[in-house]
Amino acid sequence: MPTPTPSGPPPVPAPSGRPAERPSGPARVLGIGDNVVDRYPDLGLMFPGGNAVNVAVHARRAGADAAYWGVTGDDTAGAVVRRALAAEGVDTGRVRTEGGPNAWAEIGLVGGDRVFKGSDDGVSVFALDEEELDALAGWDVVHTAYSGSLAGQVPDMAARTRVSFDFSHHWNQPWAAPLYPHLHLAAFSASQLGTDEVAGLLRQAVRQGVRWALATRGGDGAVLTDGDSWWRQPPVATPAVDTLGAGDAFIGTLLAALAAGGDPRQGLARAAEAAARTCTAHGAFGHPAPLPAPGPEEPAPALGEDDPRGGPDTRVEPSRAAAGEKGRTPSGRTARTGRNA
Template sequence: MGDNVVDRYRDWGVMYPGGNAVNVAVHARRRQASAAYVGVLGDDVAGRLLASSLAAEEVECTRVRTVSGPTAYAVVRHDRGERVFDHGDTGVSMFRLDADDLKYLSEFDAVHTGDCSGLEDQLEEIAGAAAYVSFDFSDRPPAYATPLLPFVDFATFSASGADDDQVERLVAWAHELGPATVLVTRGAEGAVLSDGSRRHSHRPPALDAVDTLGAGDAFIATALVEHLSGSGLERVLDAAAGHAARTCLTLGAFGHEVRDTLPPPPGRQEARILPFFAPTDRTPLHLEGQWASTPEEGA
């Protein structure tokens, strides 16, 4: 539920459907879960690509709206298989959930959203309507995560470059604020999953990645589906790592390549920067021990 984009591969002249919420829904469906997407698309070629791709992936779109205006996009370049976001535009993707949306959420076992969806001020309402809430905090700082964690059941953080001690403190801090389950992805160092009493670590399989775009979302989707199916921590991480690795062997977050026929994107200075490109609030969680203090002391 929430964000969608088309990922525009500037060097190759192609684009792919994507966005954290869309990717998680698609990859959950590929793991045999029933999945739906709630969000807003523009009435342009990019919006039609997203709509057709979701339909092809058998993701339910009952609560998807199409409105006049441009679909969100992200400009992507690559460095030896690693995706690097350049800039982007939120288009019409930011929206507010209405009463019918909230009622719809209650029909599902879990709802996933994240830091790119702009739904932070409705997270308490979401938690009241949904049976279970998954939230991707990426590498947002404590000041962002602290007020949201009490409304989250399954929290995901990105902490690439963090050492073992930093990850341990991050997990403990997150649990203290609410989530029963905490997932920390660490890039080449793998991932850690905790249920509050047990923790399990997993190293990623070695592979020559073609494109890492969407791998983290594939990991989250698989971990969430396995966890809700009752799998143990080791099985959850094994399955998630395997599915994410396979995602790295193809282009795009989940395929559906088309030629990029959208108008050339403006330069970075002219573009409306997507939330996850904003540099002012992206101090990584694991730096400077920010989350090591108690909630009363602040972070």
């Protein structure tokens, strides 16, 4: 894959209805969609997480003004998520709390790589109403992911502001490519691909309309392109305790830089450092809480002896470093809409 010498990205085109020049000051980054608590039974702890939450937190740590929109449960787990966001300085003014369990994912570790053993969406599935869609225009970029419930609304979101989307390793799904023309940033988890395959994936995304295409590759670092220039970022060596959330840390940190019009090289370097720091501790960004015993408030694991697959899902996916992966397409369950859904 050729490596042109980057001379800086061309001006970022404004989406429909947005001014071409953003005001000076910190970037405004919104994470919208999934939230979970990551349950670690072996540690007796749970940690706040979820792709959209993690990206918002790491964008805030990188200096952006950040917020999270989503639906949390009225249980202990939902309170853990809300408290952690508040402690990180992420605005939660549009977070809804509904009666029922918060979304969760059960996590195991194999050699520092996280293993998803079960999950439940709880009350987290929702859709944006018209007022919420129009409010997106106040943000420089909005990030969501396949693991949330908003993929079908990406075109409506992109009509109001720039949209970032994390596909993880689901780029071959039939719903994926139609999103490309609407995206400011498309992120892929691609450690299972060779160098030429990564180049082909990113080229395809850019040719179909993506402004920036990013592939994170675990121990092989990351690749970013705008279609004209290519930036390669080596990983920052660190003893990995837990890879959960490292990819989201990378995306959130980089997104804060790109949204502010910063140098991609500096943004990538900072993103690699943030991802490495995330790997040095359990959870996606800290804030552990005691894990209650299974009961009425905390559901038992969704996968087990009664699962038609014959037991817990213990596949290790080292290319994916985001909390809350549920192994489903973005269609999910029927979404609720509106502030009072």
